[in-house]
Amino acid sequence: MNTLILFTSHHGTTRKLAFRLAKDLGIPEESVQDFKNNKNINFDIYDFVIIGSSIHVGNIPSDFKKFLIKNTNLLLTKQIAIFMCAMEKSELKIKEFEDNFPKELREKSLANGIMGGEYLFEKMNFFEKFIIKKISGSLESKSDIDYEVYADFVEKLKLSAQFC
Numbered sequence: 001m002n003t004l005i006l007f008t009s010h011h012g013t014t015r016k017l018a019f020r021l022a023k024d025l026g027i028p029e030e031s032v033q034d035f036k037n038n039k040n041i042n043f044d045i046y047d048f049v050i051i052g053s054s055i056h057v058g059n060i061p062s063d064f065k066k067f068l069i070k071n072t073n074l075l076l077t078k079q080i081a082i083f084m085c086a087m088e089k090s091e092l093k094i095k096e097f098e099d100n101f102p103k104e105l106r107e108k109s110l111a112n113g114i115m116g117g118e119y120l121f122e123k124m125n126f127f128e129k130f131i132i133k134k135i136s137g138s139l140e141s142k143s144d145i146d147y148e149v150y151a152d153f154v155e156k157l158k159l160s161a162q163f164c
């Protein structure tokens with residue numbers, strides 16, 4: 001299956017997982033696309049689209065959200081999977097996931113991976129540091145990627161398709 005991994009990332013965590021997924025699924029690196037650099041995706045050449053984004057202040061980037069809504073019907077003609085990076089507690093992360101990704105895509109998706117995330121203070125601006133210090137009570141970077149969810153996501157995809 002010709003596969004696209006399309007992601008958005010503020011500080012690099014979703015990007016890191018997108019490239020790790022490519023490696024683990026045997027998808028060439030050229031098929032990993034940063035939405036920030038490429039908003040005119042030609043979906044025709046892909047059978048499978050893996051979508052990844054992080055949550056910031058309750059939302060995925062608004063241009064990415066609009067893009068997903070605009071392309072929902074087209075994406076429904078493909079195999080799809082969705083993953084999300086977020087640091088809220090479980091129930092809130094599920095709500096964030098439901099609020100940000102179109103229902104039809106979530107339901108069609110072969111795997112929905114809510115993978116935790118990271119606070120990377122060295123990459124944050126002053127305002128972001130201020131918010132995250134308030135939430136986490138610390139100025140220390142931390143990684144809370146849920147590798148069990150990640151492994152389960154990879155496993156589900158490996159069972160459902162042959163990637164390239």
Ligand SMILES: Cc1cc2nc3c(=O)[nH]c(=O)nc-3n(C[C@H](O)[C@H](O)[C@H](O)COP(=O)(O)O)c2cc1C
Nearest residue numbers: 009010011012013014054057058086087088117118
């Ligand atoms: C300014 C800021 C706001 C954030 N807001 C949320 C949020 O509302 N909900 C959440 O679950 N995680 C939130 N996070 C955590 C991010 O989702 C997490 O840092 C993620 O790993 C970022 O991935 P990225 O580097 O690919 O953008 C926030 C992080 C920052 C820095």
